Amino acid sequence: MSNIIAVANHKGGVGKTTSVQNIGVALSKLGKKILLIDLDPQANLSDSFGLEDAEVSIYDALTEKAPAPVHIVSDTLHIIPSNLDLSVAEVELSNVPGREYVLKEIVNQWDGMYDFIIIDCPPSLGLLTINALTACNEVYIPLDAQYFSMKGLDKLMFIINKIKVRLNKEVEVTGVFLTQFDNRLVLNKNIADMIEDYFPNKVFKTRIRKNIALVEAPIDNMDIFTYAPSSNGAKDYKNLGLEIVAAH
């Protein structure tokens, strides 16, 4: 069975997409076979792999117009892109019976063919995110150490718990990590302690530090390991990858 991980947080700008890209590449460099799924209509993940304006996307699969297009980045890293079409998927799916299970049905085709299937969620708690949380068995939650909000976290946990009861009893938050972390700020250290209390034993030791190379890399359609191999961003995502492998 594949480990199916949804990277979710309805807050935008917390590092979901940056993390899906670089965790994906880190794990593939550790010899794992990875499938990434871009489930955000903004398609930032697809863009960061140079798949701008993909003609066929996860949207076509969700609405049964075409099979899901799997693009090969490398032998061990594949991606199903998104495009702007996906922005109407929630409306189109709203009357479909079993609308929460549509992505699960697609993902099931590849179960066992990859070590990890990682889903980049959009910044909302709408039907697309609910599909991701129903299709996965693990949820990773990136949290921005700069603009952390406990209130937002309660809402996300409420939804995950509802999904666990109603749609997917396997779903479990297994990894929480801080992004944009600045060691020098007392506030960031306090937040790290708060998160530990809220998610006992679920917080990764690796904190992703604030690093400008992580902003620049996707603009050049690169991952952090190619763009700036000795940067803090590359070190942190490599360590996170090692922690993830150790946990499985």
Ligand SMILES: Nc1ncnc2c1ncn2[C@@H]1O[C@H](COP(=O)(O)OP(=O)(O)O)[C@@H](O)[C@H]1O
């Ligand atoms: N550790 C980091 N240090 C500096 N900038 C970051 C870091 N992680 C992400 N960013 C930047 O923050 C912005 C939001 O990140 P992104 O991964 O797109 O978040 P999300 O997918 O949650 O909306 C992007 O411009 C990204 O380049």
Ligand SMILES: [Mg+2]
């Ligand atoms: Mg994103």
